[in-house]
Amino acid sequence: DVKVTQSSRYLVKRTGEKVFLECVQDMDHENMFWYRQDPGLGLRLIYFSYDVKMKEKGDIPEGYSVSREKKERFSLILESASTNQTSMYLCASSLGLAGYNEQFFGPGTRLTVL
Amino acid sequence: AQKITQTQPGMFVQEKEAVTLDCTYDTSDPSYGLFWYKQPSSGEMIFLIYQGSYDQQNATEGRYSLNFQKARKSANLVISASQLGDSAMYFCAMRDRNSGGSNYKLTFGKGTLLTVNP
Secondary structure, X not given: OOOEEEOOOEEEEOOOOOEEEEEEEOOOOOEEEEEEEEOOOEXXXXXXXXXXXXXXXXXXXXXXXXXXXXXXXXXXXXXXXXXXXXXXXXXXXXXXXXXXXXXXXXXXXXXXXX | OOOEEOOOOEEEEEOOOOXXXXXXXXOOXXXXXXXXXXXXXXXXXXXXXXXXXXXXXXXXXXXXXXXXXXXXXXXXXXXXXXXXXXXXXEEEEEEOOOOOOOOOOEEEOOOEEEEEEO
């Protein structure tokens, strides 16, 4: 079974802090994704990566950056956390980019920025 | 304009009955894929079922089936014989190539909260 793990289930940070959210997958997937989920808005794509050191912006990249130094690990970075970044963050991975390749999700990190 | 529309914010169903969760989509790409995910209160997203735009038959996976009506651009999820454990948020999603020409992006609907009553 594919396993996607995220470093924390719950995180509380202060405004202005630099925040790292880590995601690791164990199935050698090429593609990894970061979403945020807010009530009434569904999931929105922040960034994705299709290879080591490669990244593309999603729908809402402002205020975020990402890092993928190893194939299995994809990090989301909030350079200076703000209260409007309080959200649930979901990481996902998929084997390929073809239409039938479903994304496998991690358990999510619920981030609160005070 | 929304690419994925789920018009039912919440649905209730009695245990052992069937329920249909609605999803309509909008795309001009002839090659696309439709997914349904389940999200229990614990938060993890669980893949349920996939339908490709060129698939001739409706997808089925156990108690889940997808009522795919291409001309109407609808991809409704049917859950047969509902169980208490089916209570969760359900998301419809579409992958198409209209977004910047890359065939990678999943666009999610806003979800439907299903409650199964005993």
